[in-house]
Amino acid sequence: MSAITVQPIAEPGSKPHAPRPRLVLVPTGSDAQGLGLTAPTGPVRLTRRGRLVLTLMALGLVVTAGFGASTAFASGAAAPRTITVEAGQTLSEIAASQLPGVALGDAIVEIQVANSLSTDQVHAGQTLTIPAG
Structure with missing residues (x-):
C-alpha cells in the first residue's frame, strides 16, 4: 500500500512552520484528582x-x-331530574324544553332510554327521568 502526502517546501532563509499539534494524554479517574477535572463535591447550585x-x-x-x-x-x-307529564304534553315537547342543547331526535331517544320507554307515547301524570344533558 502506498500513500502520497503533500509537504510544503521550505525555502532557504524562511521561518520554520509552526509545529503540528500533538495528542496529549489526559489523566482520568483517581489520577485526575487534585487537577480540578472532577465534579464538585459540594451542594448543587442552580x-x-x-x-x-x-x-x-x-x-x-x-x-x-x-x-x-x-x-x-x-x-x-349534573344529576338526572324527574318531571311529571302534564295533560296535553308530548315527548317531543318535553325533550325540547328539558334538553335544549341537544338535537330533538337525540333528546327523545335519551329520555326513552332513561325511562325504558318502547314508544314515544306518554300520558298525564306519568313521571319521567330527564338525563343530564
Whole structure:
C-alpha cells in the first residue's frame, strides 16, 4: 500500500512552520484528582435559568392536575331530574324544553332510554327521568 502526502517546501532563509499539534494524554479517574477535572463535591447550585425551568415545570404540573380535577368533577356534576307529564304534553315537547342543547331526535331517544320507554307515547301524570344533558 502506498500513500502520497503533500509537504510544503521550505525555502532557504524562511521561518520554520509552526509545529503540528500533538495528542496529549489526559489523566482520568483517581489520577485526575487534585487537577480540578472532577465534579464538585459540594451542594448543587442552580442558576437563574435552572430555577426558572424548575418553577415552570412545577407550575405546569399544578395546572395539569387542576385541569384534570375540574373536568373529572364537571362531568359528574349534573344529576338526572324527574318531571311529571302534564295533560296535553308530548315527548317531543318535553325533550325540547328539558334538553335544549341537544338535537330533538337525540333528546327523545335519551329520555326513552332513561325511562325504558318502547314508544314515544306518554300520558298525564306519568313521571319521567330527564338525563343530564
